[in-house]
Amino acid sequence: MNLYPCPCCGYKTLDQKPPGTYIICPICFWEDDDELLYPLSNLVSLRHAQRNFINFGACEELWINDVRSPQVDELREPDWQTIDDLAEKARLCLMEKINNAFKDVTLEEGVSLHQARAIDYYDDPQKARQIDSHIPWQEIPDAWIERFHNVFYFMDAKGIRFAIPAYMIWCLKDMNYAVGTDSWDRLISFLKYLKRPAEYNKYFEYLTALTEVQKQVIFEFLGFMDTFTDPGY
Template identity: 40%
Template sequence: MNKNQDSLLYPCPCCGYLVLFEPPPGTYLTCPICFWEDTKDLCNAALRTAQRSFLECGACDPRWNHQVRRPTIEDQRITDWVPLDVLAERDRPLLIAQITQAFEGVSREDGVTLHEARVIDDWGGEEERAAARGLDTDTHWQEVPPQWIEQLWDAYSLLDSKGWRYYLPAYMVHALRCSGSTSAGDSVIYSCLLPEEPELREHGLSRFSVLTLEQSRAVCQFLRFNAAYGEADEAAARRALEAYWGEFCP
């Protein structure tokens, strides 16, 4: 078999050049052009970092500059190769618009607020909870201050169903706008995981059921975005999609 024919070669996930003799991922072959090792468990966050390095210095990691070679005229690259960073920036505004439209008009009603959730976590009483609720004066999720999302990221898991639905778009949009500097995306993803324990599973399904079909689709796309681009916990995002959310955006 003539392995030099482009039709018999597969693209390196990092640089896009047709240099692999087997289809990725999981070949454990090393690209001679960028020195990316094609492992089985592909981490898209690491791949994005490697692509940035390749575009800047010609290797997936500056440490391997002496191990790589520059592409020759014989080296062919797949015609539709685009770095993950470019794809993420293409999809980001579209996803923000989808989330904003899906959750337009959603109110907190009498649901648990962010500051109240922190008090609940600290085993505070009714008086403390009431005082904490008074701090959350926003009436639309777009009004939730970004600093509260940053400071109270851990309180998100303690919200009731109404509070979870209300703050969900605020956390998702903040995660998309502040990629790389916030844990809001992780908070959303972990809240979308479906527990295996029967009682906890029923509680999770009950919480998820408060969303409309359009809202569930927006959540699904947010999880797909993170699974594809690794801006939050991509492994957890994939588990959430497989367990429940994937059916909303097949």
């Protein structure tokens, strides 16, 4: 009989192919629901269940006394990985892609972060530009990214091309901190508009400054966030 790996612990305990079998794994006690459609069978997400299994041997604390050890014919495949493992590899790969795609980008005469904030606040934009127009995007301080979470709509195409990689890298460096912040939320919303220029014509100009490789990296970033951030954001 063919056995399939439990999505939570990875041990081969299911006699039907997941997801959606609603079989309860005897090793971790995860019920194999179709989490995208019916997320009510388990009290935690699959990702949190995997973390729980690593920490105390069950998908949830209430099942600690009900689980058992795996048998010889239930062992994991050598290449099985948790969602956290997959996310970490994808995160590092994506950071490298962003750095490579935007490594030669400079601000040129584009609108800088401080300049955009000055435009928003009706301050002197040229004076504000002197603060940061000379700084490479790779050296934009994290504190600026956190503070300037609403500047995208006051920037031009070259300014956006310059700032976007810094914001994406900031999000990926420490996702536990970044996800759910105003800067993360505004970035994701703005990039989703860029992905649909036909629906939002005013964003088409921003796309014209980007190469195809840069656009693809941005869309990969959105896909990564959709896949590996917890529901609710």
